[in-house]
Amino acid sequence: AQSVTQPDIHITVSEGASLELRCNYSYGATPYLFWYVQSPGQGLQLLLKYFSGDTLVQGIKGFEAEFKRSQSSFNLRKPSVHWSDAAEYFCAVRGGSYIPTFGRGTSLIVHP
């Protein structure tokens, strides 16, 4: 079975500071991993995905994520956060099922 955990419900950062959102997955083999962003009252938009190759994945809006098999993690990072990055972020995994499993989300709050 596949599962994903986002340990942080809320994260608060100052504008211009760096960001790391945590995602831990559970799956026996190499999973397919995704990060989505959701602005308030909107649908989800794909930021990036990983399924093979280079473990550091670049996405849109200046985001990147690193797949670490030894830690079962796929953390999302951004070197300098902008106020417009305030949103809900979801990690998702596909492995044993074609249906992705989503984490509960992390709400990012950006202080000016």
Added chain:
Amino acid sequence: DGGITQSPKYLFRKEGQNVTLSCEQNLNHDAMYWYRQDPGQGLRLIYYSQIVNDFQKGDIAEGYSVSREKKESFPLTVTSAQKNPTAFYLCASSVLWDSLQETQYFGPGTRLLVL
């Protein structure tokens, strides 16, 4: 522009009433999905459809029904049997059903409220 449209943006349901949420895509995708989103619970799958005239129950199908008569349309009906329908409903689609690499594309959502 290609994409997924959902309507209405807000929907109000009275006790004992069935309501239908619309989802249309012009991406020529085979697979479509309905998710329910509640605060702090992430996305939970209600129904999905791999192809026209076929659909499968997801994790929380009780109190909901769907149809897939056309490739581009996948309406969701919230029946009176669903006792706690207040939530944000998201429709999604993907090119294929059976590919682990597939990206899901999401519509803007419908917020359902009970009067």
